[in-house]
Every structure is written in structure tokens, then in C-alpha cells.
Amino acid sequence: MEVNNLVVLAFIVVLCLLFITKIVRLRKHPNLDLPPGNLGWPIVGETFEFMRACLEGNMTKFLGEKMDKYDSRVFKTSMFGDPIVVFCGPAGNKFLFSNENKNVQVWWPSSVRKLLRLSLVNKVGDEAKMMRRLLMSFLNAETLRNFLPKMDTIAQHHIMTHWEGKDEVLVYPIVQLYTFELACCLFLSIEDSVHITKLSSKFEEFLKGIIGFPINLPGTRFHSAMKAANAIRKEIKMILKKRKVDLEEKRAAPAQDLLSHLIVTSDPSGRFMTEMEIIDNILLLLFAGHDTSRSVLSLVMSYLGKLPQVYEHVLKEQVEISEGKEAGELLQWEDVQKMRYSWNVASEVMRLSPPVGGAYREAIKDFTYADYNIPKGWKLHWNTGSSHKDPTLFQNPETFDASRFEGAGPTPYSYVPFGGGPRMCLGQEFARLEILVFMHNIVKRFNWDLVNPDEKFKYDPMLEPLKGLPIRLHHSNF
Ligand code: HEM
Numbered sequence: 001m002e003v004n005n006l007v008v009l010a011f012i013v014v015l016c017l018l019f020i021t022k023i024v025r026l027r028k029h030p031n032l033d034l035p036p037g038n039l040g041w042p043i044v045g046e047t048f049e050f051m052r053a054c055l056e057g058n059m060t061k062f063l064g065e066k067m068d069k070y071d072s073r074v075f076k077t078s079m080f081g082d083p084i085v086v087f088c089g090p091a092g093n094k095f096l097f098s099n100e101n102k103n104v105q106v107w108w109p110s111s112v113r114k115l116l117r118l119s120l121v122n123k124v125g126d127e128a129k130m131m132r133r134l135l136m137s138f139l140n141a142e143t144l145r146n147f148l149p150k151m152d153t154i155a156q157h158h159i160m161t162h163w164e165g166k167d168e169v170l171v172y173p174i175v176q177l178y179t180f181e182l183a184c185c186l187f188l189s190i191e192d193s194v195h196i197t198k199l200s201s202k203f204e205e206f207l208k209g210i211i212g213f214p215i216n217l218p219g220t221r222f223h224s225a226m227k228a229a230n231a232i233r234k235e236i237k238m239i240l241k242k243r244k245v246d247l248e249e250k251r252a253a254p255a256q257d258l259l260s261h262l263i264v265t266s267d268p269s270g271r272f273m274t275e276m277e278i279i280d281n282i283l284l285l286l287f288a289g290h291d292t293s294r295s296v297l298s299l300v301m302s303y304l305g306k307l308p309q310v311y312e313h314v315l316k317e318q319v320e321i322s323e324g325k326e327a328g329e330l331l332q333w334e335d336v337q338k339m340r341y342s343w344n345v346a347s348e349v350m351r352l353s354p355p356v357g358g359a360y361r362e363a364i365k366d367f368t369y370a371d372y373n374i375p376k377g378w379k380l381h382w383n384t385g386s387s388h389k390d391p392t393l394f395q396n397p398e399t400f401d402a403s404r405f406e407g408a409g410p411t412p413y414s415y416v417p418f419g420g421g422p423r424m425c426l427g428q429e430f431a432r433l434e435i436l437v438f439m440h441n442i443v444k445r446f447n448w449d450l451v452n453p454d455e456k457f458k459y460d461p462m463l464e465p466l467k468g469l470p471i472r473l474h475h476s477n478f
Pocket residue numbers: 106120121132139284285288289290292293296355356358359360417418419420421422423424425426427428430431
């Protein structure tokens with residue numbers, strides 16, 4: 001047997017032992033009334049069933065079948081080597097979101113934690129609060145509004161370069177160039193397209209290994225992701241070193257981008273992030289900040305291609321905004337506030353097809369939920385799939401209806417594409433702006449039809465079109 005195979009075997013044996021110890025420890029408490037469910041096979045548990053649902057892009061079906069089978073809105077399963085309790089519906093979301101630092105804390109699978117080492121995803125309690133506050137002081141609406149004209153310039157340049165003059169385009173890889181360029185520019189002031197393309201291909205490798213078994217052996221997705229993450233870190237470190245000098249010599253401005261902002265800003269106790277914390281947080285934001293949005297933009301293009309009346313309504317709103325401006329004038333904050341219908345459309349897209357399936361917490365003490373005992377140390381999962389299409393929360397849940405978001409909108413905790421509570425997505429405003437700026441620019445120039453109208457989307461780890469979403473472009477009459 002080759003050395004590599006022996007190492008894999010040893011690794012699997014160790015994982016098996018760890019899992020069995022965990023289960024034995026749990027079964028030592030026969031009096032515990034655990035939620036119903038099945039822990040499945042050692043290590044793999046129900047991972048494959050879960051992964052199949054991801055590939056079908058249908059988490060609602062997976063969750064619905066389990067809820068029906070156990071007649072419960074909370075059930076246990078096991079994935080990637082850990083027993084997990086799945087909380088469903090608004091009550092489950094509310095419980096997990098409002099119990100952060102009381103009964104639960106944020107938790108990510110080991111692959112995510114290992115790849116994003118010193119970043120926010122590995123911080124809990126007060127440390128997380130401080131770090132979130134620092135990152136939020138750049139990602140809030142007041143700061144981001146200054147970057148709107150820049151976002152508009154990038155969107156226009158992107159469309160001129162990659163869409164104009166084409167009869168057919170593959171949406172998914174192309175919108176990634178836009179969201180990644182935007183993130184590179186606003187976070188690191190990287191504008192050179194060759195540099196961006198090189199970084200972007202490393203990110204693709206990073207992304208493919210972020211959710212899965214963290215086996216760091218040559219040939220595994222995780223190994224390639226670790227290598228890619230280290231290469232990206234090296235790159236950010238070089239930029240950071242140079243930036244520090246430029247800031248000292250006043251060749252760079254403290255407010256020019258996220259990097260400068262993090263170098264010059266301390267938390268209220270006067271503590272600055274270390275260089276490694278800055279690097280890992282920028283890695284996190286580059287990842288979180290472009291991949292989710294490219295998924296949403298691809299979905300928006302898909303829904304608008306299928307729903308001409310919705311497209312016409314979005315176009316009308318965007319044309320009215322342009323008509324109120326001088327020729328060539330870039331988008332300003334006030335313009336984006338007028339894009340209400342377009343944002344309702346994007347919101348309805350995220351209700352029907354949430355780009356992120358959900359996230360995780362860990363029980364930090366024993367507690368009860370819905371009369372079941374949840375033991376300390378167990379992993380907990382909230383999800384978008386169990387509430388977004390619940391007919392008791394959304395009438396005719398399969399029907400596209402942007403008006404659901406008018407007025408007060410959905411009931412609390414039923415619509416959760418960005419999560420909730422103290423660990424809610426930090427980039428919601430950034431995402432809103434980049435999505436609306438793109439919608440503004442694309443509908444004014446083109447309408448389109450889908451080459452494969454029935455093309456499916458799968459979770460890998462974000463929702464992505466199976467064939468990249470080819471579309472045929474037609475110049476819009478505007
Ligand atoms: C439409 C696009 C996006 C969606 C659907 C989305 C969704 C999510 C979700 C579901 C979570 C987990 C929240 C929880 O566990 O309660 C999350 C966390 C996070 N997101 Fe987003 N996100 C998007 C865009 C962005 C952008 C643009 C950025 C950064 C610029 C970003 C940065 C983050 C960060 C840093 C976290 C971790 C927060 C923490 O652990 O405290 N996201 N996002």
C-alpha cells in the first residue's frame with residue numbers, strides 16, 4: 001500500500017474513533033430526550049443525502065421530507081463527522097438568532113475554520129463583537145455611499161468589456177468578474193485586470209474546498225483550497241506592507257479602501273487588528289463579498305429572462321432614474337434609494353432561490369428547545385429552506401411576486417437570506433448596492449432570453465447554474 005493511502009486510512013480510523021467516542025458519550029445519557037432523527041453511519045452520517053439535495057439545489061425538499069418523517073420542526077442528523085440538530089421555520093430561526101452568547105455561539109465546519117484562521121468566522125463573544133464593529137465601520141451605508149459612483153463606473157466598464165458586442169454570454173463566470181473586481185477595488189484598491197484575473201482563479205480553488213471534509217492531502221479539494229488561501233494571503237501581505245509605507249508617506253488615503261481603513265482604525269479600547277487578522281479578514285470578505293452576490297446576480301438574470309413583465313417593470317424604474325440625471329452622470333445614493341421595485345425583485349429572487357442554504361451554531365450549554373434536550377457541544381443548523389416556501393408564511397409560495405416585500409414585508413424570522421441576530425451577514429448593504437448598480441446598468445442596455453429555460457441551479461457551496469447560464473442578448477430599446 002502506498003504511503004498516501006496509509007495516511008488516508010489512518011486519518012479515517014482516527015475520525016471513526018472520534019465519532020464513535022462522541023456517540024458513546026451521548027448515549028451515556030439515556031435519559032436525554034433528544035430531537036427525533038437519524039445519526040446515520042459513522043463519520044458520513046447523512047452527508048451524502050445532504051449533498052444530493054445540494055446538487056439538486058432543493059433544500060426545501062430535503063428539509064420538508066425530514067420534518068414530515070419525524071413530524072417535528074427540529075430533528076437531529078449527522079454530517080461531515082458531527083451530530084447536528086436542524087432547527088426549522090421562524091421559531092427555530094428566532095431561537096438561534098436571539099440566543100447568541102446565551103445558549104449558542106456561531107460555528108462553522110472545520111474546513112471553513114481552517115481556511116479562514118484569524119478572521120471573524122473564528123471569533124466569538126466580545127472579541128467577535130469588536131471585530132464586527134471594526135469591519136462594519138467600513139461596510140455601513142454611510143461609508144459605502146461614497147463608493148457608489150465608483151461601483152457604477154466599474155459596472156459600466158465591465159459591461160462594455162464583457163457584454164457589449166456579444167450575441168450570447170455565459171452569465172455565471174462573467175458576473176463573477178464584476179463582483180470580484182468590485183471587491184478587489186473597494187477592499188484593496190486593485191484595479192489592474194491581469195492582477196484581478198490571477199487572484200480570481202486562486203479564489204475558485206479556494207471556494208471549491210471550503211465546504212467538505214478537511215483532509216489536507218495532495219489531490220483533495222481541501223488541499224488545493226489551503227494552497228490557494230496561502231497564495232492569496234501572501235499577495236495581500238505584500239499589498240499591506242506597501243500600504244503601510246504609503247500611508248506613512250501620505251501617498252495613500254486612510255479612507256481609500258477597506259485595507260487602509262483597517263490599518264488606521266482601532267476598536268474603542270484602542271486595539272488595532274494585527275497584520276494577520278487584517279489579512280484573514282480581507283480574505284474572508286473577498287470570499288463572502290463576491291461569491292454570494294454573483295450567485296444572486298445570476299439568479300436575477302435567470303428570473304428576469306423568464307418573466308418579461310417583471311423585466312419591463314424593472315426597466316421602467318431604472319429608465320426613470322436615468323431620465324432624472326445629466327448624460328454621463330454617475331449613480332448617487334439618492335438614485336439607489338429610488339430602486340424600490342428592483343430591490344423587491346432581488347429580494348423575491350432570494351426568497352425563491354436563497355443563495356446560501358443556512359449556517360451553523362454550537363450549543364455552549366445544555367438547554368431545551370421544543371421540549372427536547374440539546375446537549376452542550378452539539379452543532380445546530382438554521383436554514384432558509386424551511387421557511388421561504390412555507391405556504392403558511394408566503395401565500396402561493398412558488399409564485400414570483402415582488403409585491404410581498406412592499407409595506408411591512410414578510411413576518412419576522414420567516415425571510416432570512418442574510419441570517420439574523422448578532423451574527424447576521426455583515427455585507428447586506430454592500431450586496432444591495434452592487435446588485436442594484438448591476439441591475440440598473442444591464443436592463444438599460446439589454447434584454448435577453450435563456451438558452452436553456454429549464455436550467456437548474458445547485459449548491460456548491462452557493463447556488464450556481466449547472467451550465468453557467470448561457471443567455472442570448474438583444475439590445476434594449478432604451
Ligand atoms: C446577497 C449576498 C449575500 C448573502 C445572501 C449573504 C448571506 C450570508 C449569511 C446567510 C451569513 C450567515 C449569517 C448567520 O449565520 O446568521 C453571512 C455571513 C457573513 N457575510 Fe454575507 N451574504 C451576502 C453578501 C455578503 C457580502 C457582500 C459581504 C462582505 C462584503 C458579506 C460578509 C459576510 C460576513 C463577514 C459574514 C460573517 C458574519 C459573522 O460571522 O459575524 N456577505 N452572509
